[in-house]
Amino acid sequence: MTREDTVRLTPLDLLGLGLLGLRTRKTRAALSALGISIGIATMIVVTAIPASSQAALMRELSALGTNTLQAVGTPNQDPPVLLPKESVGMVARIGPVTRVSAVANTHTLVRRSDRTDPQDGSGLTVLAARLDLLPAINARVHIGHWLTATTERFPTVVLGSVAATRLGIGDVPRSGPGPQVLIGRTWFTVIGILAATPLLPDIDRSVLVGWSAAGEHLNFDGHPTVLYVQSWEASVEAVRAVLPQTIYPEQPGQVQVSRPSDALAAKRATENAFSALFLGLAAVALLVGGIGVANTMVVSVLERRSEIGLRRALGATRSQIRGQFLTESVALATLGGIVGTALGVLAAAGYAAYHGWPVVVPLTSTVAGLAGAVLVGVLAGVYPSMRAARLTPTEALATA
16 A cells, blocks of 8 residues: 555645645735735726616616607698597506606697787697606606696696796796796696706697696697607517507507617617626736736745645645645635625725715626636646645755
């Protein structure tokens, strides 16, 4: 029976030997772990911070209405195409649709005073609006308040941002009578002004009256002009394909549906750009950390030749020497990976919170950081461990 057959080490013994070098050379181990920690922390940061920024950007783009479609009758038709009164309810029954509302052109003029030119409507459109319009177009009230179930039956209006400017109305009092505008032959009281809607400039140039009030005071016939449809973002194109048949089953060709907003295309392009950036920066960070560990382990072999020679003289086999240094390399890299992951998560969370972004730490990058640290430890320790195993006892002790 050979010596190699009699000398055996359990995995726990091998782990103890691998950690021995870290315990006896704490400063060197700390500095070596710092190198891999910086690499892994960099990987976490360069993936988490752009991911948080991306989430904030996606939230802003979604708020603009990237999942909103507009359906209108074919313009310039004689007679004009009238969408069915029941079209809103029919569209609401489409599975992926989350919201649907409508406005209708009343074909009346609005004036600030009865002394202005009766034919001058300042380029503004008077629209009958449903009460659920604002969430369907991602709009909000800037001053005053929106129509309610009570006020929409009376001659009250809400102005778009551009309409308010052109009519010279900049404020709405919280109490007391508000400013009035003349629509047709009826005076309407302004109760609110909308904030700007970047993706819907037509709303900015509109004067919005209640659906019931339009029927009573402006001879509105109840047929919607434009339908605003929100759906799950992944299903926007599918919903767009079925809207004409749903809105006007008899003449679907008379219905035009807008393409998804350019903001949706920008959003998807941004996602792809960020994904490519993540991969490139993560690869660089891991490469830097791996080079640092490999360099540390090579130096460790040179410094510990006497230890290697003594262990070989006492009966340690080449495989045990190789396993010892490989274990030390993996342990060193894993320690650095754990510390680096923690530092990276804390740094990314702090940076995102400072900028008011959602805190997003991709799970894949965290797992990849830890797994990458182990892999880097293995790769970085292969050459130094093989070099240590090749040293004979005489050679190691003679050059120590």
